Amino acid sequence: QVQLVETGGGLVQPGGSLRLSCAASGFTFSNHAMGWFRQAPGKERQFVAASTRGGGFLLYADSAKGRFTISRDNIKSTLYLEMNNLKPEDTAVYYCAAHTASLPTMEDYDYNYWGQGTQVTVSS
Numbered sequence: 001q002v003q004l005v006e007t008g009g010g011l012v013q014p015g016g017s018l019r020l021s022c023a024a025s026g027f028t029f030s031n032h033a034m035g036w037f038r039q040a041p042g043k044e045r046q047f048v049a050a051s052t053r054g055g056g057f058l059l060y061a062d063s064a065k066g067r068f069t070i071s072r073d074n075i076k077s078t079l080y081l082e083m084n085n086l087k088p089e090d091t092a093v094y095y096c097a098a099h100t101a102s103l104p105t106m107e108d109y110d111y112n113y114w115g116q117g118t119q120v121t122v123s124s
Contacts, residue, residue: 009118050104
């Protein structure tokens with residue numbers, strides 16, 4: 001049974017940092033590109049960042065460049081998202097997802113396994 005479990009969300013002040021983790025099981029993690037998406041209330045799901053299966057090529061949304069860092073540990077089957085200098089507009093539920101292939105894309109329909117999400121709230 002495929003499982004993706006995100007942790008690390010919470011309430012943080014503007015300018016603060018959070019590190020999200022996504023523990024994967026039930027499939028061969030190292031064979032898949034992995035991505036992070038987010039969805040704010042009343043808005044469509046939005047691409048944040050993605051990694052090739054080996055982590056050698058990374059994709060970022062413009063909103064994430066310079067502030068967020070995606071990484072992965074294939075031994076631990078875990079995906080990470082380090083988020084710095086957080087802004088109120090980063091408030092959303094953050095989801096990790098497994099791509100159908102080894103190269104990442106920004107389109108959510110290319111990802112076939114999804115976690116349940118973790119809430120990130122940036123507020124003073």
